[in-house]
Amino acid sequence: MQTRQQLYAQALRQVQSRRQKAVTLATRTMERAREEIPGLDALLRRQALAEAAAGRARLVGGPDEAKAAQDAAAQARAQLEQALSQAGIRPGDLHPAYTCPLCKDKGEYEGKTCRCVHLEARALRRRELSRIxxxxxxxxxxxxxxxxxxxxxxxxxxxxxxxxxxxxxxxxxxxxxxxxxxxxxxxxxxxxxxxxxxxxxxxxxxxxxxxxxxxxxxxxxxxxxxxxxxxxxxxxxxxxxxxxxxxxxxxxxxxxxxxxxxxxxxxxxxxxxxxxxxxxxxxxxxxxxxxxxxxxxxxxxxxxxxxxxxxxxxxxxxxxx
Missing domain, CATH: 3.40.50.300 (P-loop containing nucleotide triphosphate hydrolases)
Known part of the structure; x- marks a missing residue:
């Protein structure tokens, strides 16, 4: 049986371990994608620039400019997705899939212990009690x-x-x-x-x-x-x-x-x-x-x-x- 402090320390370690695993998996997927897709970095840059331009156009451009920028961003996104699909990779796999959308598995959100750590601590305590x-x-x-x-x-x-x-x-x-x-x-x-x-x-x-x-x-x-x-x-x-x-x-x-x-x-x-x-x-x-x-x-x-x-x-x- 752990003290409350020990329980939360373990919960935090487990949450942060999930973050490390997600980052490691995304990094390995990106490395594989670069090996299998020539020009991947250029496709990624093109998509990022097109998305940024579409965002600016929505804020300060006219309707026609916004529509054109949006179409360009969609085209860049489609080209990237096609290249990834041919390599058997989903676009989302290039980025860490965090379990907690609030703290991104860091364990802290807005200067406080994140809700995901509280939930993990509760699950750990329940497992302790269930064993005995x-x-x-x-x-x-x-x-x-x-x-x-x-x-x-x-x-x-x-x-x-x-x-x-x-x-x-x-x-x-x-x-x-x-x-x-x-x-x-x-x-x-x-x-x-x-x-x-x-x-x-x-x-x-x-x-x-x-x-x-x-x-x-x-x-x-x-x-x-x-x-x-x-x-x-x-x-x-x-x-x-x-x-x-x-x-x-x-x-x-x-x-x-x-x-x-x-x-x-x-x-x-x-x-x-x-x-x-x-x-x-x-x-x-x-x-x-x-x-x-x-x-x-x-x-x-x-x-x-x-x-x-x-x-x-x-x-x-x-x-x-």
């Missing part, structure tokens, strides 16, 4: 409400399907209106109820809207943080502290130590102070269990910083078997 999660499968339109009981269940004190419909609509709205002012979410419920699915559905849509999104399982996060705890400032620490949206999945499955409790408090507190939303998913449903596992201080900070979404129903993964 079911991001591409977890969309709002693949979430199946009919898998939840459509009746009042006394144990849950609700109709699970109606409850999940409300949660689904809330998550859609959360993603559609995403900003760093969004609240953090704590999705709770037993295994297989769709917590990860909806967390990733939010992540996928928010990513498409241009925000930087990070997904980590709790076990991966705490294991790596513990390995890097003596580093002055680890990349992972920067990544989770800077992400505009962080998804920390399966909280409660990690091995608990004093360090993991401290790391969780630091994560929750830092992101809360920076006003950066986090989506936590956990199988822990009871507050007293959460407090016993992570201490009163950490659990209170977590609960106090989140909107809690309670998932009820039957393990969907078992139903699929």
């Amino acid at each position: 999660s079911a991001l591409e499968l977890s969309r709002f339109d693949t979430f199946e409400l009919d898998r939840y009981p459509d009746r009042f269940v006394p144990e849950y004190n609700c109709n699970p399907r109606e409850n999940m419909a409300e949660i689904l609509n809330y998550c859609k709205d959360y993603a559609r209106r995403f900003s760093t002012r969004n609240p953090s979410l704590l999705m709770t419920g037993t295994a297989g109820l769709g917590k990860t699915h909806l967390a990733l559905a939010i992540a996928g849509e928010v990513l498409e809207r241009g925000a930087d999104v990070i997904y980590l399982t709790a076990r991966t996060f705490f294991d790596q943080m513990e390995r890097e705890k003596y580093a002055p400032e680890s990349d992972l620490s920067r990544i989770v502290q800077e992400a505009e949206l962080l998804v920390l999945d399966d909280l409660g499955t990690e091995f608990v130590t004093n360090y993991t409790v401290s790391a969780l408090y630091e994560l929750v507190n830092t992101r809360m102070l920076r006003r950066l939303p986090t989506i936590y998913t956990t199988n822990i449903q009871k507050e007293d269990v959460l407090r016993a596992r992570y201490t009163e201080k950490t659990a209170s900070r977590l609960l106090g910083s989140c909107e809690v979404l309670d998932f009820y129903g039957t393990d969907q993964r078992r139903r699929e078997k």
Whole structure:
């Protein structure tokens, strides 16, 4: 997982690499054209002069002069195209075919990072997330409400399907209106109820809207943080502290130590102070269990910083078997 700075540096390199490839290909095509077409440079000069004359005539000449200049330019263009065609070369191949028409694959446009770099960074992040999660499968339109009981269940004190419909609509709205002012979410419920699915559905849509999104399982996060705890400032620490949206999945499955409790408090507190939303998913449903596992201080900070979404129903993964 890369930091945002590393991600954009890679995106810029890839955009500029496309420029270099386009320039190299056009240069080689021009060299080949010169070898195969005697007098190519004269044809190119003639076309350039004719196009320039036609442009001047349109601005300052009369209708007849403009028409004559335009005809001359068309004739020069046709002669060049015929010569190139006989050599199996298209006129456009003599010039670099840039991917981005704005910055011409330089990565900067009007003094700012070009949109193409932002798009490339977004694609890189999506590939990162897709390698470590079911991001591409977890969309709002693949979430199946009919898998939840459509009746009042006394144990849950609700109709699970109606409850999940409300949660689904809330998550859609959360993603559609995403900003760093969004609240953090704590999705709770037993295994297989769709917590990860909806967390990733939010992540996928928010990513498409241009925000930087990070997904980590709790076990991966705490294991790596513990390995890097003596580093002055680890990349992972920067990544989770800077992400505009962080998804920390399966909280409660990690091995608990004093360090993991401290790391969780630091994560929750830092992101809360920076006003950066986090989506936590956990199988822990009871507050007293959460407090016993992570201490009163950490659990209170977590609960106090989140909107809690309670998932009820039957393990969907078992139903699929």
